[in-house]
Amino acid sequence: MILPEYGRTLQTAEWSxxxxxxxxxxxxxxxxxxxxxxxxxxxxxxxxKVLKALGKEVTIVNPTDVPPNYxxxxxxxxxxxxxxxxxxxxxxxxxxxxxxxxxANLHDRMxxxxxxxxxxxxxxxxxxxxxxxxLEPEDFTDVMVCESYASSTGELVYGFLCALQERVGHDIxxxxxxxxxxxxxMTDTGxxxxxxxxxxxxxxxxxxxxxxxxxAELYDRIYNSxxxxxxxxxxxxxxxxxxxxxxxxxWLFISQEMLKATGSKLFxxxxxxxxxxxxxxxxxxxxxxxxxxxxxxxxxxSRGNIYVNKLAQKYGGGGHMNAAGCLxxxxxxxxxxxxxxxxxxxxxxxxESK
Numbered sequence: 472m473i474l475p476e477y478g479r480t481l482q483t484a485e486w487s488x489x490x491x492x493x494x495x496x497x498x499x500x501x502x503x504x505x506x507x508x509x510x511x512x513x514x515x516x517x518x519x520k521v522l523k524a525l526g527k528e529v530t531i532v533n534p535t536d537v538p539p540n541y542x543x544x545x546x547x548x549x550x551x552x553x554x555x556x557x558x559x560x561x562x563x564x565x566x567x568x569x570x571x572x573x574x575a576n577l578h579d580r581m582x583x584x585x586x587x588x589x590x591x592x593x594x595x596x597x598x599x600x601x602x603x604x605x606l607e608p609e610d611f612t613d614v615m616v617c618e619s620y621a622s623s624t625g626e627l628v629y630g631f632l633c634a635l636q637e638r639v640g641h642d643i644x645x646x647x648x649x650x651x652x653x654x655x656x657m658t659d660t661g662x663x664x665x666x667x668x669x670x671x672x673x674x675x676x677x678x679x680x681x682x683x684x685x686x687a688e689l690y691d692r693i694y695n696s697x698x699x700x701x702x703x704x705x706x707x708x709x710x711x712x713x714x715x716x717x718x719x720x721x722w723l724f725i726s727q728e729m730l731k732a733t734g735s736k737l738f739x740x741x742x743x744x745x746x747x748x749x750x751x752x753x754x755x756x757x758x759x760x761x762x763x764x765x766x767x768x769x770x771x772x773s774r775g776n777i778y779v780n781k782l783a784q785k786y787g788g789g790g791h792m793n794a795a796g797c798l799x800x801x802x803x804x805x806x807x808x809x810x811x812x813x814x815x816x817x818x819x820x821x822x823e824s825k
Contacts, residue, residue: 480671481618481627486634488614492600493635496568498528502553504575505535505582506738506768509658509693511574512541514602514628516548517651518571521632521643523548530567532560534582538738540696544654547647553584564591572601574624576608576617577789602627606780607789619791622667625655629675646683653684658693661745666793697742700734707733708743715811718752719818724759724807737762744770755779755814759807767799767806782817 493499501519503511519529531550544550553560564570564587578585591597599612604621621627629652636643656676660668663676680686697705707729713722725740740760747756756772769786771779773793780795788797799806 480630481616481634483634483637486616486631489600489602489616489631490635490638492569492598492614493522493527493571494525494638496527496598498567499530499569499571500563500567501529501531501571501573502533502581502584503573504580506741507533507535507537507541508574508741509541510623510625510655512537512544512550513651513653513655513658514573514624515550516544517625517632517648517655518573518628519548520645520648520651521635524643524645525639528567530560530563532557532563532584534584536738538741539698540693541654543692544651547651561587564588564597565594567591567597569598569600572599572603572612573628574603574605576601576603576605576615578609578611579787602631605790606792607784620667622665622669622672623656623659625652625659626672626675628652628655629679644682649679649682649684650689653679653686654689654693657686657689662690662694694742698735698739700736701739701742703733704729704735704739705743708740709746712747714750714753716815716818718750719754720814721747721750721753721756722759722811723747723757724761724803726761726803727763737768744772748772748774755818757810757814759803759810761803765802767801767803768796769799769806769810770794770796777818777821782814785813 499522501515503515515531519531522529531548532553533550534553536552537545537550551560570588572581601612601615602624603617604619604624604627606619608615608617618627632643656672660672708723708725711723715722744756744758747758754774754777758770760768762768771782773779778792780790780792783789783795783797786797786799788795790796
């Protein structure tokens with residue numbers, strides 16, 4: 472496991488374990504976490520296209536569907552949805568040499584895919600390779616590169632492809648690969664405004680534009696593609712935000728009733744949490760979403776040195792210092808009561824530790 476210090480990039484030699492596995496393998500399945508985002512999807516597509524160009528058999532199989540604003544990535548490379556009846560995907564897993572997990576470092580984040588990956592690994596010589604940038608990695612892979620200082624998994628995949636290019640001795644970037652990586656980096660840096668947007672990230676983005684990525688077009692496809700139901704949900708959500716504890720906490724609960732009334736879907740909630748930090752006094756923003764199966768999804772955002780990933784870990788989740796999430800396996804009413812009490816205690820402890 473490679474965990475470099477903040478503020479540097481991996482050297483070519485440090486990518487060697489990943490390069491060796493990918494050059495030796497022939498049949499690959501690439502996947503990312505449940506409720507996929509631009510970073511995971513863009514990284515998947517870029518890596519799949521490179522491996523395919525190197526003569527490998529490559530299938531992308533994800534545990535949940537691609538959100539509408541990222542559907543255009545499926546035009547660059549097919550992205551398959553997995554479920555327990557996906558006989559073709561299960562067959563792919565049983566035949567592949569290497570499963571590559573991107574943008575997640577916990578096996579639970581693979582959702583319904585994990586039992587099949589685990590079973591295939593036990594039966595044969597399947598290897599698991601992980602590239603990720605979240606905190607607190609779990610030790611379940613054969614090769615893991617997890618750099619928590621990186622702005623995005625896309626940043627790491629870009630570095631890996633540069634190292635791979637050096638090894639194979641010829642240019643492997645194309646405009647489509649550059650576009651997929653640009654999507655990954657742009658979305659996970661909040662359009663280049665989050666704290667981990669280092670000078671290197673701007674250099675990287677400039678290089679991808681030089682290689683064929685179109686910033687205006689990609690931004691428009693992702694952020695200016697709200698459906699009418701998603702817009703209705705946004706309006707309903709903004710009117711339901713609560714500001715608690717003298718402005719320290721912003722809080723929003725989205726029920727199944729609200730989703731049905733607006734005709735929106737679970738993935739339409741993803742763009743809402745950014746508004747919860749728009750009040751300057753807010754230190755922690757919490758978005759709670761009631762899911763169809765009775766579970767409850769919670770997303771956290773914070774300002775400054777407030778490690779919301781620690782809060783998420785308490786409930787089996789994880790993430791970044793200022794952006795994390797978890798999934799409660801019980802009702803939204805219980806989740807809200809438990810979470811609000813714990814959140815207030817978490818903030819008190821954070822104040823006392825200063």
